[in-house]
Amino acid sequence: MTAFLISLFPGVTSDGILVLLVATFLGGLVRGFTGFGFAMVFMPLASVVLGPVAALGLIWVIDMPFALPLGFRAAKRAEWGEVIPLLIAATLTLPIGIALLTWLDRETMRWILALLVLAAVGLMGSGWRYHGKPGLPLSLGVGAASGLCNGLASIGGMPLAVFWLSAQRNDRHKTRANLQAYIGLSTVISGTILALKGIITLASALMALPLFAVYGVGLWLGTHAFVLASEQTFRRIAYLTIFLSALVSLPLWDGLIGR
Template sequence: MPDLLASLIPGVSPGGFGVLLAATILGGLVRGFTGFGFAMVFMPLASIVLGPVAALALIWFIDLPFALPIAARNAKQAEWREVLPLLATATLALPLGLWLLLWLDRETMRWILAGLILTAVALMASGWRYHGRPGMPLSLGVGALSGLFSGMASIGGMPLAVFWLSAQRNDRHKTRANMQTFFGVSTVISGTILWYKGILTLAALMMALPLFAAYGLALWAGTHGFRLASETTFRRIAYAVIFASALVSLPLWDGFVGR
């Protein structure tokens, strides 16, 4: 089995694979529980092992078989008047995010990634809420940020989480339906662009194979946990896991742990 893993994930140590596996399980639990957050957990941790570009491709392959059927199940509950404008501007901004990902060096991207995630979690956990119905300019702006962050680090769900969770107009079921639908459609769109840019490779697909089962089980467990948890618990657990992942990934600790 170790030989098989070595062939699928060349150049990654057993400890590195352990980090990828833990990130996959934690990210799957959060994704199933909240409807978002896989990349917000997985990307900062996987970037330590693989770097941001390879981690971005790995996220796409791991989530693809699950994102599409989940989106199909949630599409009828989604508020399409909110989803479509976000999708439009996210698609336009995604290439700019990819350009930044490829242009910036690995360590700088790790600092930016962790900083963005920590800021978003702090904002959501602070109790700040947007009151009223968001207008079209705000929706388009959030969509553009989502596309930018999706291209940079596959964390396009982060602005949406702040937008929909903070607005407090929809209950958590409507929020999850919006997010799941958005992710399903945007996965197809982003995959096309990532393939064109040469980021989605056969090597990335092979690397994703050992992680599919762990992600699927964690996603299932998170979904069942969502059905049992209260609204307050739902938010607190998601924020805590995302915050911890971003904090651990900071390059600040590299000297202490020998990274």
């Protein structure tokens, strides 16, 4: 590993940089394949290396150049009657999530993050479905949860994934378009708030430089694999990758592997 690469990650070991590279690639693969899930893969692993606050700033910088054009292209296929109420509620609760992130200690945040992701994957993979068109109260509630999770760990797509992937009437194409359109808009809103809070920094931008290409490759591969996958395969791969990422990041294993 070159000295230049190491200089972009002050205080991070070579093993830690490798973890960030792998997490970025896997997160990009899932994001391109499903339309969501980068943060659900990246954040549990990156928080082990950098801590939740620094990882939150880094993930925004990595994803932003990709989220905006993907969201723009998905806009014409998205169902905006569902997306807008979610976005409004999420914007209101985002600052609460950020406040909790900066208040809670690092290990507590790692437990919360990993357990939230594991619970979401368990619910999505359980086969539970709801029928019919979601009403406004449900949409606002899911949006509020999304904003809270976005502020805590940039995993605002997680409640939305449960919301849309669990909808019996939704197919993978609509789910993917809704998620990409939502994430594109929420990226602009969350970036403004995170910058004002001092969470997005020059250090975040420098660390992101070598990760852009890795993320782009994963995103490209995932996008092309989406065309080839069946509905069942689509769900299974997304759930498994997210589950393993959260499982590996649990503080439970720190003593066993010397982390």
